[in-house]
Amino acid sequence: MKICIIGAGYVGLATGVMFGKLGHEVVVADIDKIRVKSVNSGSLPFYEPPLERELRRLVDSDQLVATTDVQDAVEDAQVIFICVQTPSLTSGRIDIGPVKAACKIIAKALGKSNRRKMVVMKSTVVPSTTDSVVKPILERYSGKKAGKDFGLCMNPEFLQEGSALKDSMEPSRIVVGSDDKRASRELMDLYRPIKSKKIQTDLRSAEMIKYASNTFLATKISYSNEIANMCLRFGIDSQSVLEAVGMDPRIGPLFLKPGLGFGGSCLPKDVKALKDKASQEGYSSKLLAALVAINNQQPSESVRLLEKALGSLEGKRVAVLGLAFKGGVDDTRETRALPLVIELLGKRAQVIAFDPMAMANFIKLMPSIRYAPSIAECLRDADGCIIQADWPEFKKLGKKEFSLMRRPIVVDGRRCLDPEKVKRAGARYFGIGYGLAEQ
Numbered sequence: 001m002k003i004c005i006i007g008a009g010y011v012g013l014a015t016g017v018m019f020g021k022l023g024h025e026v027v028v029a030d031i032d033k034i035r036v037k038s039v040n041s042g043s044l045p046f047y048e049p050p051l052e053r054e055l056r057r058l059v060d061s062d063q064l065v066a067t068t069d070v071q072d073a074v075e076d077a078q079v080i081f082i083c084v085q086t087p088s089l090t091s092g093r094i095d096i097g098p099v100k101a102a103c104k105i106i107a108k109a110l111g112k113s114n115r116r117k118m119v120v121m122k123s124t125v126v127p128s129t130t131d132s133v134v135k136p137i138l139e140r141y142s143g144k145k146a147g148k149d150f151g152l153c154m155n156p157e158f159l160q161e162g163s164a165l166k167d168s169m170e171p172s173r174i175v176v177g178s179d180d181k182r183a184s185r186e187l188m189d190l191y192r193p194i195k196s197k198k199i200q201t202d203l204r205s206a207e208m209i210k211y212a213s214n215t216f217l218a219t220k221i222s223y224s225n226e227i228a229n230m231c232l233r234f235g236i237d238s239q240s241v242l243e244a245v246g247m248d249p250r251i252g253p254l255f256l257k258p259g260l261g262f263g264g265s266c267l268p269k270d271v272k273a274l275k276d277k278a279s280q281e282g283y284s285s286k287l288l289a290a291l292v293a294i295n296n297q298q299p300s301e302s303v304r305l306l307e308k309a310l311g312s313l314e315g316k317r318v319a320v321l322g323l324a325f326k327g328g329v330d331d332t333r334e335t336r337a338l339p340l341v342i343e344l345l346g347k348r349a350q351v352i353a354f355d356p357m358a359m360a361n362f363i364k365l366m367p368s369i370r371y372a373p374s375i376a377e378c379l380r381d382a383d384g385c386i387i388q389a390d391w392p393e394f395k396k397l398g399k400k401e402f403s404l405m406r407r408p409i410v411v412d413g414r415r416c417l418d419p420e421k422v423k424r425a426g427a428r429y430f431g432i433g434y435g436l437a438e439q
Ligand code: UDX
Pocket: 006, 007, 008, 009, 010, 011, 012, 029, 030, 031, 032, 035, 083, 084, 085, 086, 098, 099, 101, 102, 122, 123, 124, 125, 265, 266
């Protein structure tokens, strides 16, 4: 089948590569010339090695191609996936401008074509967007009717950056939402080779499943942060507490790791967007408001720990390790490193930062601080360091690295080090939710 993916981001490329691997002919359309060029040379516009290897294989065998001619790509395809971004506006509401723009182009191509096509909404949009915004635009600009002349589905994604390909090939579940039985059946058929649980539902429920899932993940993280903050003040190590909590099968062990809060392109945005949508409908969500508040306070927890060890941070050299929103990626969207660095600068600390992959992206957000070319250079002469992202290389920090510091003080913002090992290596250990010993 000929499949067109609109949007060469994480979601679009993971979806495109997945369908390519299933044997379909894939065209990825994007308005960004640089991204298109990169995809056509077999390179991803972001760091995700397993996905890049498969992309290169598909590009080399002409099974996947990228283009800036969105309309042409849509005209040629049988199924069109909308995977454009839906970023947050300052109100928390999502910006559906890119979705609307993509829909207008798709509609023009639908209008010209005699063959029935299927349009699948994959971008994350608040409940009712597909039937009250996407569908009317597609119908108005094509002169055709959804359900009769073209199919329309909502098919949210659940992939995590860092495991985008695996999560696309082996998703925890596939949700197919449609108010049109034929379209729903056709999309279910397309996913047949993927042996995951499949749920068929209506458009609005499919949209809501994505928000309900991501806000639950955010809830688990913020709950862990609250427990950790309390454990620290009670003189308890939250790690053993949360491990024991996670052994209850009703709770589960994942997403119970305390830290500097959740970042990334989805969790912060989705919490704010659902809260905004609920308030538009007259419902004020206290839980979602609390998630935002807890998340906002977490970077300060680590600064407080550093101050406990160092006193005033004025003039102190503070090394920030990890600038990506989590270890293993180069993505800095909503990274907790940004509020952390801003707070440190507000306290007149001299900040020096390092990240194995995300430095180039972070420099665009914060050009004014110093950047180090390696972990060792970042730590050299530092009065303390804060680990902001759980990169595997930070887990190996030991005597050699700590001995470079003026004062070997480690604030583990992601609980990725073993406190005892750090202490044996001659450094003082402070961790989020670590209420033992010298804290
Ligand atoms: C995804 C989802 O689509 C979003 O809804 C979800 O909430 C987060 O993850 P992502 O793949 O990370 O977004 O987005 P991004 O990396 O920004 O890529 C989107 C691409 O769409 C960009 O390359 C942009 O140039 C392209 N685009 C946007 C178009 O080609 N046409 C448009 O009209 C708008």
